[in-house]
Amino acid sequence: MANLTTNFIGIKSPNPFWLASAPPTDKEYNVRRAYEAGWGGVVWKTLGSEGPPVVNVNGPRYGAIWGADRRLLGLNNIELITDRPLEVNLREIKSVKRDYKDRALIISLMVPCDEESWKAILKAIEDTEADGVELNFGCPHGMSERGMGSAVGQVPEYIEMVTRWVKQHSRMPCIVKLTPNITDVRKPAEAAKRGGADAVSLINTINSITSVNLDDFAPEPTIDGKGAHGGYCGPAVKPIALSMVSEIARGAATRGMPISGIGGVTTWRDAAEFMALGCGNVQVCTAAMTYGFKVVQEMISGLSEYMDQKGFTDTSEIVGRAVPNVTDWNQLNLNYVTKAQIDQDLCIKCGRCYAACEDTSHQAIAMSANRTFTVKDDECVACNLCIDVCPVESCITMRPLAKGEVDPRTGKTVGDYANWTTHPNNPMAQAAE
Amino acid sequence: MTHSPLTPGIAAGRLAAEVLAENFSDIAPRLEPHEARVASDRCYFCHDAPCMTACPTSIDIPLFIRQISTGTPEAAAKTIFSQNILGGMCARVCPTEQLCEEVCVREVAEGKPVEIGRLQRFATDTLMAKGVHPFVRAKATGKTVAVVGAGPAGLAAAHRLAMKGNDVVVYDARKKAGGLNEYGIASYKAPGDFAAEEVAWLLKIGGIRVETGKAIGKGLTLDGLRKDHDAVVLAIGLAGVNALRAEGEALDNVLNAVDFIADLRQEGDKARLNVGRDVVVIGGGMTAVDAAVQSKLLGAENVTIVYRRDQAQMSASDYEQEHASSVGVRIIHNAAPVKVHGNGGVAEVEFAYTESGPDGLKLKDETFRVRADQVMKAIGQTLTGTPEGLKIEGGKIAVDGAGRTSIKGVWAAGDCASGGEDLTVTAVAEGRDAAEDIHASLMGAAG
Numbered sequence: 001m002a003n004l005t006t007n008f009i010g011i012k013s014p015n016p017f018w019l020a021s022a023p024p025t026d027k028e029y030n031v032r033r034a035y036e037a038g039w040g041g042v043v044w045k046t047l048g049s050e051g052p053p054v055v056n057v058n059g060p061r062y063g064a065i066w067g068a069d070r071r072l073l074g075l076n077n078i079e080l081i082t083d084r085p086l087e088v089n090l091r092e093i094k095s096v097k098r099d100y101k102d103r104a105l106i107i108s109l110m111v112p113c114d115e116e117s118w119k120a121i122l123k124a125i126e127d128t129e130a131d132g133v134e135l136n137f138g139c140p141h142g143m144s145e146r147g148m149g150s151a152v153g154q155v156p157e158y159i160e161m162v163t164r165w166v167k168q169h170s171r172m173p174c175i176v177k178l179t180p181n182i183t184d185v186r187k188p189a190e191a192a193k194r195g196g197a198d199a200v201s202l203i204n205t206i207n208s209i210t211s212v213n214l215d216d217f218a219p220e221p222t223i224d225g226k227g228a229h230g231g232y233c234g235p236a237v238k239p240i241a242l243s244m245v246s247e248i249a250r251g252a253a254t255r256g257m258p259i260s261g262i263g264g265v266t267t268w269r270d271a272a273e274f275m276a277l278g279c280g281n282v283q284v285c286t287a288a289m290t291y292g293f294k295v296v297q298e299m300i301s302g303l304s305e306y307m308d309q310k311g312f313t314d315t316s317e318i319v320g321r322a323v324p325n326v327t328d329w330n331q332l333n334l335n336y337v338t339k340a341q342i343d344q345d346l347c348i349k350c351g352r353c354y355a356a357c358e359d360t361s362h363q364a365i366a367m368s369a370n371r372t373f374t375v376k377d378d379e380c381v382a383c384n385l386c387i388d389v390c391p392v393e394s395c396i397t398m399r400p401l402a403k404g405e406v407d408p409r410t411g412k413t414v415g416d417y418a419n420w421t422t423h424p425n426n427p428m429a430q431a432a433e
Numbered sequence: 434m435t436h437s438p439l440t441p442g443i444a445a446g447r448l449a450a451e452v453l454a455e456n457f458s459d460i461a462p463r464l465e466p467h468e469a470r471v472a473s474d475r476c477y478f479c480h481d482a483p484c485m486t487a488c489p490t491s492i493d494i495p496l497f498i499r500q501i502s503t504g505t506p507e508a509a510a511k512t513i514f515s516q517n518i519l520g521g522m523c524a525r526v527c528p529t530e531q532l533c534e535e536v537c538v539r540e541v542a543e544g545k546p547v548e549i550g551r552l553q554r555f556a557t558d559t560l561m562a563k564g565v566h567p568f569v570r571a572k573a574t575g576k577t578v579a580v581v582g583a584g585p586a587g588l589a590a591a592h593r594l595a596m597k598g599n600d601v602v603v604y605d606a607r608k609k610a611g612g613l614n615e616y617g618i619a620s621y622k623a624p625g626d627f628a629a630e631e632v633a634w635l636l637k638i639g640g641i642r643v644e645t646g647k648a649i650g651k652g653l654t655l656d657g658l659r660k661d662h663d664a665v666v667l668a669i670g671l672a673g674v675n676a677l678r679a680e681g682e683a684l685d686n687v688l689n690a691v692d693f694i695a696d697l698r699q700e701g702d703k704a705r706l707n708v709g710r711d712v713v714v715i716g717g718g719m720t721a722v723d724a725a726v727q728s729k730l731l732g733a734e735n736v737t738i739v740y741r742r743d744q745a746q747m748s749a750s751d752y753e754q755e756h757a758s759s760v761g762v763r764i765i766h767n768a769a770p771v772k773v774h775g776n777g778g779v780a781e782v783e784f785a786y787t788e789s790g791p792d793g794l795k796l797k798d799e800t801f802r803v804r805a806d807q808v809m810k811a812i813g814q815t816l817t818g819t820p821e822g823l824k825i826e827g828g829k830i831a832v833d834g835a836g837r838t839s840i841k842g843v844w845a846a847g848d849c850a851s852g853g854e855d856l857t858v859t860a861v862a863e864g865r866d867a868a869e870d871i872h873a874s875l876m877g878a879a880g
Contacts (some may be wrong), residue, residue: 352478
């Protein structure tokens with residue numbers, strides 16, 4: 001049986017599944033239930049400075065988009081950081097950590113962008129025996145209007161400055177949580193590194209309006225006729241998160257920096273994908289909010305099963321394994337030629353591949369009178385759209401042409417690796433050495 | 434309740450009122466909105482969809498299901514009604530398992546089709562419940578058309594003709610319009626007064642006058658209709674019932690299944706309906722199944738369908754046969770009636786085993802008897818009351834693809850016309866298409 005124990009920047013947890021800083025981790029009651037359900041770690045919902053707690057809206061704070069059968073695909077929220085008194089949170093954190101020493105407990109923090117505020121909060125949490133801190137530079141709504149959250153995360157210099165303060169005033173491991181609401185995620189990650197961060201975590205939520213009420217003409221969730229953008233998360237954001245994680249994992253200045261992956265992790269497979277792109281662990285929120293804490297059991301058993309089947313004994317064998325295969329477009333092999341092929345035994349004759357190809361692609365699928373669909377190799381550019389729209393898994397697959405085979409579409413023989421940098425059509429092409 | 438299933442002979446009220454109410458309630462209630470969303474999500478929106486090809490009225494099924502899934506069941510209903518104005522009834526009575534749902538790619542792939550019939554009902558019920566009629570009449574053409582028969586074919590023809598701006602008079606021999614929708618459907622498929630409500634809703638298009646109690650030979654002549662109108666549509670159905678041609682057929686309590694079914698539809702209080710303790714239904718079609726199932730639901734102790742050929746040749750669908758079996762109806766195949774025994778009233782039916790060979794069906798020597806205090810004949814209906822001079826073909830009024838008969842200016846549609854299966858949905862398609870042809874020819878003549 002695979003060993004799922006992870007050591008992430010010196011913080012040990014029995015598995016790589018942590019609950020992200022969010023509503024599920026707002027109080028002792030929830031966190032105890034989460035640990036009992038099997039979660040390896042918890043990032044306690046963001047604490048603010050001492051004083052009157054923040055207030056939340058009293059109308060709806062979540063919005064969603066759904067797939068078939070109302071399966072929740074994306075969740076949007078306008079909730080702020082914890083609205084409970086600081087001392088209550090601190091007392092509860094200490095109490096929980098005392099009872100669950102084998103689990104990770106990280107405290108998420110967000111205070112005004114001055115050294116005194118950070119110094120004060122770090123001192124306040126010193127006594128909790130928490131394992132580390134996560135700096136919330138990501139929340140895109142509400143707190144950002146007050147110069148915190150993503151307002152800090154969007155300015156690399158601020159990230160560096162605050163991180164440096166934290167490292168200076170605390171000995172705890174420090175994770176910097178990044179906002180995706182920027183143009184190049186490598187810049188804030190580099191800033192965090194310069195400031196001395198031990199790790200980054202990403203992505204926080206994406207600015208979003210999930211829907212517009214067409215009777216009231218107001219964004220949803222609607223508060224008394226008005227709506228503000230929220231933060232988007234859930235399965236729908238996973239591809240964006242994976243890409244951002246990969247940028248940091250392979251970036252020249254950030255390569256090797258520990259990453260805690262966040263963004264739509266719903267199953268063991270999602271987690272393994274984040275880890276393969278360089279994440280030492282993952283943080284989960286929407287899946288728990290949708291299905292309850294028990295989902296972690298599938299994640300644990302699934303990852304364990306996968307690792308056993310692959311012969312991996314430690315999660316570190318997965319971490320970063322796919323990073324060398326993430327490259328730039330100009331490095332892709334233009335002499336790699338594939339053709340779609342349709343398994344007639346699996347085909348249910350819905351004709352979606354035909355409609356998609358005929359109307360929107362390359363007219364490379366033929367339809368016979370008895371609804372048999374076949375690929376025209378001399379037209380197929382291997383775009384993959386037929387596979388993407390086919391309702392039957394593995395019914396349509398791509399067959400790579402072997403070296404020496406002739407591509408019926410171009411009449412050219414499949415040759416050795418060659419990319420755009422050396423292609424004759426590229427005005428910037430350099431002759432291969 | 435004074436009687437039970439064990440009461441000998443013919444009796445009413447064999448079951449408690451609440452049991453009867455349950456037995457005759459909606460067999461497949463309307464989907465709830467969430468159920469409809471879930472069911473509609475299963476549709477793949479196939480290219481050149483097989484379901485649409487299989488529908489005799491060519492409803493754009495993928496489109497209407499997508500309209501449901503995007504929260505516009507009213508638009509879905511309009512998609513349905515534009516092809517089939519009786520889409521509400523068809524959603525209830527179509528043998529979808531032999532039509533659209535049989536060829537659904539998910540039926541072929543998984544044995545579980547998209548629930549097209551129930552989705553259609555969800556859409557049509559939603560719109561009809563609002564009491565709005567989704568079509569408006571075109572400018573008046575000044576033409577008038579007589580439609581004889583207010584069943585599915587006649588109503589579909591009348592609606593399409595009226596929509597195109599023609600004035601229509603629909604005649605029907607019965608007291609109420611609706612034809613088999615009103616008189617010939619198992620009660621649990623269209624409970625309440627749905628058939629009448631649907632007719633009233635259809636007539637909202639305007640320009641249609643219904644005259645009941647009239648038929649050809651009963652106040653009307655074809656020549657008279659031709660003289661008074663620019664065109665005539667015959668949609669008179671099959672009013673005759675085939676005889677058993679077995680000795681003893683005239684004994685008491687040997688009745689036509691279609692009459693039994695009609696009585697059931699018209700009686701609001703099912704406890705007042707007579708049914709035997711031992712009922713024998715002879716035939717293999719939907720009428721036989723509907724009569725047998727409802728006999729059982731009324732409280733008959735033993736109900737037996739006897740069909741002269743084998744199971745595969747029964748025209749009732751597998752689904753209908755299974756439904757009959759599930760309520761406790763016994764089905765005997767390969768046996769034909771040779772004699773009805775009894776003294777005054779029927780007591781037993783004697784059947785001979787059959788075998789089919791190159792010369793057709795032959796009776797074997799071996800016979801058996803089934804106890805019966807009520808016998809229902811469901812061995813097919815025949816064309817009767819046809820006006821003189823019409824060419825008949827295979828027992829039906831001969832028509833071309835557009836429904837034109839051998840007499841100029843006279844069209845025929847529905848069960849009385851040649852071609853197509855005797856299904857409600859086929860009748861609607863034929864009525865609609867005849868109307869289109871009539872309108873085109875009337876406009877051509879005017880131009």
